[in-house]
Amino acid sequence: MTTRQHVLVLYLSTSALDSQVVGWSVYDGTGRTSPTTGDSDEPPYRSGVDALRDGWRLFQAAQLIPPYPGGEYDVSFLKHEFFFEKLVDTSAGA
Template identity: 65%
Template sequence: MRRQQVLVLYLANSALDSAVVGWSVYDGTGATRRMAGDEEVPPYGNGLDALKDGWRLFQASQLLPHARGEEFDLAYLKYEFFFEKLVEVAP
């Protein structure tokens, strides 16, 4: 039986090889029950490293320009990338 693991990486800019500035990991296998974004060190240095480790990219944030006057607004992390792995688990 397969279960999905989801990795969300927030990058410094829209390039997959830019630095990770925030992250979350959700484990549909049930092997881990905590959210892994609480750690000090991200699981990968950038999105490309996650691809090299077998994660599949399935969504990236739409690139929208900032409205005039909001170029330096830090209210949210703009460059969000969703990755998945399908993992075999015993029934």
Template identity: 65%
Template sequence: MTRQKVLVLYLANSALDAPTVAWAVYDGTGETRPMAGDTDTPPYRTGVDALKDGWRLFQASQILPHQRGAEFDVSYLKYEFFFERLVEVAV
């Protein structure tokens, strides 16, 4: 049976080779129970590094211009990339 693992990387800017600033991992196989921020170092330095390791990029956040006056708003992480890896598991 095939299960999905999801990796969410928040990068410093919209380029896939930008440094990772935050991350989360979700394991649909049930083998691990990682949580966001459970390590001091990101699983990948950049989004390109995740691609090189076999993760498939399936969504990137839409790049929208800042509204006037919100150029320095830090209420959310803007550059979010979703990756997946399909894993065969025994049932």
């Protein structure tokens, strides 16, 4: 059996895994589709918990860093980033 990784990156509205998805990226390591997929305007899941229920494995969550004094309202990167993976069998006929 040969396995490859699908990676799903979800950006959530808060640090809670059950909060709303506000951004996402999907990466296909199998070579069956383009390396990045998911050109839809609709997120693949409503929350990180929904991704877990669909079989995605959480392997990294963003470190929670409080804002610097005076920087609470600065525009910056999306802070609540969660990485998920699925291992996909790429053997012939799978």
